Amino acid sequence: MKNINIVINNNELSVPEGTTVLEASRNVGVDIPTLCHLELPDFGIVNKVASCRVCVVEIEGRGALSPSCAEKVYEGMVVKTDSLKAINARRSNLELLLSNHPFECLTCQKNLDCELQSLAEKLNIREIHAKGIKMDYPIDTSSNSIIKDPNKCVMCRRCETMCNEVQTVGVLSAIKRGFDVVVAPAFNLDMVDTSCTYCGQCVAVCPTAALTERNDTSRVWRALSREREHVVVQVAPAVRVAIGEMFGLEPGTISTGKLVTALRRLGFNAVFDTNFGADLTIMEEARELVHRIENNGTLPMLTSCCPAWVKFFEHQFPELLDVPSTCKSPQTMLGAIAKTYYAEKMDLNVKNLKVVSIMPCVAKKAESARPELSKEDELHVDFVLSTREFGHMIKEAGIDFTSLEDGKFDNILGESTGAGAIFGTTGGVIEAATRTAYELITGENLEKIEFEQLRGLEGIREATVSIGDLDLKIGIAHGLGNARKLLEDIKAGKANYHAIEIMACPGGCIGGGGQPYHHGDQNVIKKRQAAIYEIDKATPRRKSHENEMVLKLYDDYLGEPYGKKAHSLLHTCYVPAEKI
Amino acid sequence: MSNVNLNISELDRDLLNELDIYIEATVDPNGSLINILHKAQLIFGYLPHNLQLYISRKVGVDAARVNGVVSFYSYFTEKKTGKNVISLCMGTACYVKGSEKVLHKLLKTLDVQKNEVTEDKLFTVRDVRCIGACGLAPIMTVGEKVYGHVKEDMVEGILNQYRGEE
Numbered sequence: 001m002k003n004i005n006i007v008i009n010n011n012e013l014s015v016p017e018g019t020t021v022l023e024a025s026r027n028v029g030v031d032i033p034t035l036c037h038l039e040l041p042d043f044g045i046v047n048k049v050a051s052c053r054v055c056v057v058e059i060e061g062r063g064a065l066s067p068s069c070a071e072k073v074y075e076g077m078v079v080k081t082d083s084l085k086a087i088n089a090r091r092s093n094l095e096l097l098l099s100n101h102p103f104e105c106l107t108c109q110k111n112l113d114c115e116l117q118s119l120a121e122k123l124n125i126r127e128i129h130a131k132g133i134k135m136d137y138p139i140d141t142s143s144n145s146i147i148k149d150p151n152k153c154v155m156c157r158r159c160e161t162m163c164n165e166v167q168t169v170g171v172l173s174a175i176k177r178g179f180d181v182v183v184a185p186a187f188n189l190d191m192v193d194t195s196c197t198y199c200g201q202c203v204a205v206c207p208t209a210a211l212t213e214r215n216d217t218s219r220v221w222r223a224l225s226r227e228r229e230h231v232v233v234q235v236a237p238a239v240r241v242a243i244g245e246m247f248g249l250e251p252g253t254i255s256t257g258k259l260v261t262a263l264r265r266l267g268f269n270a271v272f273d274t275n276f277g278a279d280l281t282i283m284e285e286a287r288e289l290v291h292r293i294e295n296n297g298t299l300p301m302l303t304s305c306c307p308a309w310v311k312f313f314e315h316q317f318p319e320l321l322d323v324p325s326t327c328k329s330p331q332t333m334l335g336a337i338a339k340t341y342y343a344e345k346m347d348l349n350v351k352n353l354k355v356v357s358i359m360p361c362v363a364k365k366a367e368s369a370r371p372e373l374s375k376e377d378e379l380h381v382d383f384v385l386s387t388r389e390f391g392h393m394i395k396e397a398g399i400d401f402t403s404l405e406d407g408k409f410d411n412i413l414g415e416s417t418g419a420g421a422i423f424g425t426t427g428g429v430i431e432a433a434t435r436t437a438y439e440l441i442t443g444e445n446l447e448k449i450e451f452e453q454l455r456g457l458e459g460i461r462e463a464t465v466s467i468g469d470l471d472l473k474i475g476i477a478h479g480l481g482n483a484r485k486l487l488e489d490i491k492a493g494k495a496n497y498h499a500i501e502i503m504a505c506p507g508g509c510i511g512g513g514g515q516p517y518h519h520g521d522q523n524v525i526k527k528r529q530a531a532i533y534e535i536d537k538a539t540p541r542r543k544s545h546e547n548e549m550v551l552k553l554y555d556d557y558l559g560e561p562y563g564k565k566a567h568s569l570l571h572t573c574y575v576p577a578e579k580i
Numbered sequence: 581m582s583n584v585n586l587n588i589s590e591l592d593r594d595l596l597n598e599l600d601i602y603i604e605a606t607v608d609p610n611g612s613l614i615n616i617l618h619k620a621q622l623i624f625g626y627l628p629h630n631l632q633l634y635i636s637r638k639v640g641v642d643a644a645r646v647n648g649v650v651s652f653y654s655y656f657t658e659k660k661t662g663k664n665v666i667s668l669c670m671g672t673a674c675y676v677k678g679s680e681k682v683l684h685k686l687l688k689t690l691d692v693q694k695n696e697v698t699e700d701k702l703f704t705v706r707d708v709r710c711i712g713a714c715g716l717a718p719i720m721t722v723g724e725k726v727y728g729h730v731k732e733d734m735v736e737g738i739l740n741q742y743r744g745e746e
Binding site: 170172176184185186 | 643
């Protein structure tokens with residue numbers, strides 16, 4: 001590639017053609033502030049709309065300042081990023097954004113985690129010179145997952161990019177224009193009346209608190225304080241490799257033991273592991289797959305652990321409802337077992353038993369409220385907290401997370417295998433299923449447990465795994481836009497997979513909408529993924545069907561895997577829905 | 581939002597057929613959204629929410645995007661209009677030549693608010709931004725017909741031309 005010679009702040013440098021001024025400036029130790037800009041190229045996430053004008057710089061020979069994020073270098077370009085004119089312009093642009101922003105930082109959910117707030121500090125804003133009208137829009141609290149507060153929107157368009165380009169859900173758009181413009185669903189509908197999947201990727205990238213998860217911490221505190229209530233908690237696989245970030249630990253730090261201790265200190269009566277639910281899911285799902293293959297059932301079979309993915313196909317592909325597995329997700333399977341098997345064992349009144357889930361996800365909140373995920377009017381899961389909310393509870397309780405000793409999950413619904421652990425990353429569910437399906441079909445011991453061909457971060461992957469006489473064709477997609485491509489192929493009869501794993505979030509649950517904010521750094525998600533595979537490696541048992549407590553559950557209570565009782569408790573149905 | 585009617589079956593079947601014929605003859609409907617919306621507004625007189633949803637599904641563009649386009653351009657209207665839509669230019673040239681006085685005269689004569697429909701269902705008055713004929717300022721259009729150099733005392737006469745039709 002051709003190199004281009006430019007000058008930035010009197011530093012001569014040579015950079016590849018196509019480089020932006022923003023990128024080039026980093027080579028000479030210049031840190032130009034940005035706001036709307038977002039780039040996680042390995043996950044196909046790019047927002048380069050140059051709408052905020054916070055990164056403007058001077059380019060010699062031009063009257064107007066240019067946004068460095070969108071401006072590409074050319075031969076002989078002379079850039080000034082630190083002239084008074086550039087500094088003042090950046091500050092004025094930010095002041096204009098702030099002039100219309102609610103000043104409630106102290107009580108805002110994003111306090112100290114807000115990119116607009118950090119930018120105000122970075123640009124040394126001490127006074128807002130522009131005084132103007134403030135927006136006054138109603139806050140959308142219609143859904144169980146996402147709160148939308150248009151008054152805090154800075155029109156960076158990141159959420160639109162996620163919703164439309166990356167996820168292809170197509171719910172959010174700029175509506176109206178000028179001062180009246182808002183990012184909203186069509187006709188300013190409430191989120192609950194749209195085909196929003198609640199994947200929460202809009203929340204994951206929102207620089208302010210215009211989009212946040214519904215805060216359920218008070219509900220959980222109240223449940224914990226009620227004497228008569230027996231409150232149990234479960235933790236999803238991806239939480240343990242991310243929660244440390246809330247306390248200054250490196251992304252990918254494995255904090256399983258500390259997290260269990262923190263939960264006990266918060267007062268939960270029992271601490272369960274969603275990885276147990278994941279192993280249980282594999283017992284059902286691997287058998288369902290084998291059953292479909294052996295009985296000429298509908299193929300491919302798609303995974304159904306991800307509630308955003310479930311909502312996506314209900315709205316966008318209602319004609320394909322027989323394709324996904326009927327298995328409930330690990331969190332609701334574990335909830336269902338807690339409120340039956342565990343309640344019976346402990347002689348608890350189900351009415352007084354509450355199940356709390358700590359999830360890397362905001363869609364899990366909406367999932368837990370789905371009426372079919374219940375037994376005799378008792379929801380399997382009562383409250384769902386995101387990784388972030390859990391972190392806030394730990395802080396609130398005054399627990400010094402980093403100095404905690406390691407604790408252990410309760411044995412009964414807490415034992416898990418490495419197969420359950422890898423549910424947290426793209427490729428993990430299908431790898432776990434393959435480990436079990438292999439032994440189910442061949443009756444032989446699987447020697448090489450790691451299926452490298454199923455791992456990675458490409459948006460769509462495919463692999464063929466030889467299982468005895470069968471060449472099992474597997475597809476994997478993460479990000480709903482990639483899922484859509486696979487689904488279109490299935491609809492057109494072009495795809496001949498046996499099984500497909502889909503996770504709505506880029507990277508899988510490790511990149512979930514409820515995780516600590518990555519603030520545009522894709523390495524955060526990659527480090528979490530590496531940690532997930534480390535956990536798998538370090539776990540003594542690595543196949544779901546070798547989980548002794550899961551096997552005991554079948555012996556004591558459920559009977560045959562994929563049998564009648566398992567069906568009534570662990571399987572679900574899907575509902576066609578409109579696309580709006 | 582309770583005031584959003586998304587019931588497509590309430591749309592006039594004959595008018596929809598006319599729109600369908602247009603869309604089906606369009607080479608790239610997905611890339612011709614604005615043209616299709618123009619046609620739809622010409623046929624229906626306005627672009628109610630259920631019509632936008634219908635177009636969204638027919639053309640394969642997300643409803644949020646369709647609504648974004650409709651709500652961006654002042655040419656498009658989501659509200660029902662009178663039989664004759666009067667557009668009065670409030671661009672700079674027309675404004676300094678007195679278009680605001682003409683607007684007030686119109687609203688007073690018709691006893692109606694901006695963007696609303698007169699009781700006899702004959703008129704809707706809208707103010708629009710520059711329509712690119714500043715030499716004729718102040719300028720007013722009724723449907724497709726253009727009136728230049730409009731003054732307050734001409735309003736009654738122009739309106740009568742349309743009242744006579746009924």
